[in-house]
Amino acid sequence: MKLLGSLASPYVRKVRIVMAEKKLDYSLVLDNVWAPETTVPQFNPLGKVPCLIMEDGAAMFDSRVIVEYLDTLTPVGKLIPAQSRERAAVKCWEALADGLLDAAVLVRLEKTLRPAEQQSQIWIDRQMDKVHAGLKTMAADLAETPYCAGNQFTLADVATGCALGWLAFRFPEITWRDDYPNLARLFDKVSERPSFKDTVPH
Missing domain, CATH: 1.20.1050.10 (Glutathione S-transferase Yfyf (Class Pi); Chain A, domain 2)
Known part of the structure; x- marks a missing residue:
C-alpha cells in the first residue's frame, strides 16, 4: 500500500499512527497538494490527503474511512471496538x-x-x-x-x-x-x- 500525504498534516499523521499500531507495511509518498505538480487529484477528486493507494491501484480517501478500513486488516492492535x-x-x-x-x-x-x-x-x-x-x-x-x-x-x-x-x-x-x-x-x-x-x- 502507498499513502499519499505530507509530514505536517494531522490527518495523515492519524493514518500513519494507525498503520504503525497495526504493524502494517506501506510506503509514504510525500505530496504537496498546493503545488502545481501534485498527483493527489488523480486519486482523490477533492485534492486532499491522506489518500491510500491499495495493491490493486484502487484509491481510498478521508482519514476516517481509511483508518476504519485499516483496523479490519489485522486483529493486532485493535483500535475500534466491535460493540x-x-x-x-x-x-x-x-x-x-x-x-x-x-x-x-x-x-x-x-x-x-x-x-x-x-x-x-x-x-x-x-x-x-x-x-x-x-x-x-x-x-x-x-x-x-x-x-x-x-x-x-x-x-x-x-x-x-x-x-x-x-x-x-x-x-x-x-x-x-x-x-x-x-x-x-x-x-x-x-x-x-x-x-x-x-x-x-x-
Whole structure:
C-alpha cells in the first residue's frame, strides 16, 4: 500500500499512527497538494490527503474511512471496538478531534492565504470558538478515565493526540496544556508511544 500525504498534516499523521499500531507495511509518498505538480487529484477528486493507494491501484480517501478500513486488516492492535455503543463512542471522539482540527485548519488558511486586509475576524473568531469548545468538551470527558474512551488505548486517543499535537505545532499560543491538565496528561502519555514519536509533525 502507498499513502499519499505530507509530514505536517494531522490527518495523515492519524493514518500513519494507525498503520504503525497495526504493524502494517506501506510506503509514504510525500505530496504537496498546493503545488502545481501534485498527483493527489488523480486519486482523490477533492485534492486532499491522506489518500491510500491499495495493491490493486484502487484509491481510498478521508482519514476516517481509511483508518476504519485499516483496523479490519489485522486483529493486532485493535483500535475500534466491535460493540455498537463502545464503537460509536470512539468514533464520536474521532469526529470531535477531527472537527476541532477542521476549524483550526480553516483559521490557518485564512491567516496564511489571504492578505491581512481581506481576512475576516468574524470568521476566525467563529472557528476558534469551535476549537476552544472542542478542547473544553474533550477535557471534561477525560475527567474519569485514563484514556479517551475508557481504560484502553483506542482510535479516540490517536485522533485526540494528533489534534493536540497539531495545535502545539501550528497554534502554540493556545494554552491548552495549562487550561486542561487532563489533555496534557493524555497527550504526554500517548506521545511516549513509538507510533507518535515517529510521526511528530514538522
